[in-house]
Structure formats: C-alpha cells, structure tokens
Amino acid sequence: SFVFSSSAAVYGTPDVDLVTEETPCAPISPYGETKLAGEWLVRATGRATGLSTASLRYFNVAGAAAPELADTGVFNVVPMVFEKLTQGAAPRIFGDDYPTPDGTCVRDYIHVADLAEAHVAAARALQSSPGHSLTLNVGRGEGVSVREMIDVINAVTGYDHPPTVTPRRPGDPARVVASADRVATELGWKAKYDVRDMITSAWAGWVRSHPEAARD
Structure with a gap:
C-alpha cells in the first residue's frame, strides 16, 4: 500500500462553504499543481499494479507533537506570528477586506499529531482492502480566521x-475549509485537537529554539 501526502492546494480558490473531495481541482500554484500530478501518478500506479493507495489532502497543518519535533521554518501563519512577537513587532494580516465575518481569510487548521493519526488510519484501511484507492481531505471541518488565530496566539504566548x-497577497482565497465527512466514514478518524492545542504545542517548540521569546 502507498499513502501520498497531498494538499488542499489542489483545489485552488474554491468558492464553496465546505470543500469536499468532489470539489473541482483547479490549483493556482506550482505547489498545488505538483500535488495534483502526484495524485494522478499514485492512482495510475495503483490501477496498473493493484497497489492500494491513498492521497491525503492536508489542510493547514500546525502544532507540534513534542517541543523537540517542532518545525523551525517560518513559512506559515503560526511561526510567522511567533517571529514577529519575538522581535517585539506587530503580527501582519494580509488583507482584511475579504467576504468573511471579520474580513480576514478563513482556514481549516489541523494539528500535526492528528495528521499523523490519519496516516496510520489510512495505512491500516489500505492493508485490509487490496487494490483500493482513497482520496481524502484531512481537516477539522472548522474555519478559523487569521485575526482569530492571532488573538489565540497572543493569549497563549502572553x-x-x-x-x-x-495589502492582500495575490492568490489568497477568502475561505478554504474542509468537509471532513468522508475521512470519518472511510477511516473512522476524527481530529482530537483544537486551535489552542496547536498554538500551545507550537509555542513550546518555538521557545525551545528561541528562549528569548518566553514571557515571565
């Protein structure tokens, strides 16, 4: 069996309340295009060989399973805000005029530990179903705005x-939130951790590598 790490980036800028696995794929970035091409290759290999496969479309991954495992890169909203706070600077919001409740982009955040459990569940499901092919969203099915995320980060970090x-960044969709129904049905999996858990675990990892960031 083979489990492929795909991404919600395959959907591009979907104009839907909840993104299902049937939502048309229209990636707008090279990253999303490579993930979609990877899914095609994985499915084609499965059909040709009888290999059971799963493509897991990650939504916005955050958090750390343990402080020493925390991501040290600054490539998404949580560490980007951490970096600004550590510098004594204000976090940045790229656009607050989107058609969302508070005007900022809304995303579906998933704890990396939940994501790991989804992989285990997918691998087990494939072992019991030779030749099976799955394409599944992995998210919580709950939207959190950038402003809400920053509020939680401020509260957790002190x-x-x-x-x-x-100004807005080109290509940022207003809202991308997963429908998590199919993954629950197919794998019996559901996310356990909320956004505060993600921030708390990620902050512990950040402080481990940036001790000057800790507040008394």
Missing part, C-alpha cells in the same frame, strides 16, 4: 501585540 493590516 503577548499583547495587535496585528497590523497590509
């Missing part, structure tokens, strides 16, 4: 730096 608003 900082109090209101964000500043800068």
Whole structure:
C-alpha cells in the first residue's frame, strides 16, 4: 500500500462553504499543481499494479507533537506570528477586506499529531482492502480566521501585540475549509485537537529554539 501526502492546494480558490473531495481541482500554484500530478501518478500506479493507495489532502497543518519535533521554518501563519512577537513587532494580516465575518481569510487548521493519526488510519484501511484507492481531505471541518488565530496566539504566548493590516497577497482565497465527512466514514478518524492545542504545542517548540521569546 502507498499513502501520498497531498494538499488542499489542489483545489485552488474554491468558492464553496465546505470543500469536499468532489470539489473541482483547479490549483493556482506550482505547489498545488505538483500535488495534483502526484495524485494522478499514485492512482495510475495503483490501477496498473493493484497497489492500494491513498492521497491525503492536508489542510493547514500546525502544532507540534513534542517541543523537540517542532518545525523551525517560518513559512506559515503560526511561526510567522511567533517571529514577529519575538522581535517585539506587530503580527501582519494580509488583507482584511475579504467576504468573511471579520474580513480576514478563513482556514481549516489541523494539528500535526492528528495528521499523523490519519496516516496510520489510512495505512491500516489500505492493508485490509487490496487494490483500493482513497482520496481524502484531512481537516477539522472548522474555519478559523487569521485575526482569530492571532488573538489565540497572543493569549497563549502572553503577548499583547495587535496585528497590523497590509495589502492582500495575490492568490489568497477568502475561505478554504474542509468537509471532513468522508475521512470519518472511510477511516473512522476524527481530529482530537483544537486551535489552542496547536498554538500551545507550537509555542513550546518555538521557545525551545528561541528562549528569548518566553514571557515571565
């Protein structure tokens, strides 16, 4: 069996309340295009060889399973906010005029430990179903805005730096939130951790590598 790490980036900028696995794939970035091409190759290999396969479309991954396993890169909203707070600067919001409740982009965040459990569940499901092919969203099915995320980060870290608003980034969709129904049905899996859990675990990892960031 083979489990492929895909991404919600395959959907591009979907204009739907909840993204299902049937939502048309229209990636707008090279990253999303490579993930979609990877899914095609995985499915084709499965059909040609009888290999059971699963493509897991990750939504926005955050958190750390343990402080020493925390991601040290600054490539998504949580570490980007951590970095600004550590510098004594205000976090940035890229656009607050989107058609969402508070005007900022809404995303579906998933704890990396939940994501790991989804992989285990997928591998077990494939072992019991030779030649089977699965394509599944892996998310919580709950939307959190960028402003809400920054509010939680400030609360967890002990900082109090209101964000500043800068212009939109090209290609950022207003809302991308998973329908998590199929993964629950197919794998019996459901996310356990909420956004506060993600921030708390990620902050422990950040402070481990940036001790100057810790608040008394």
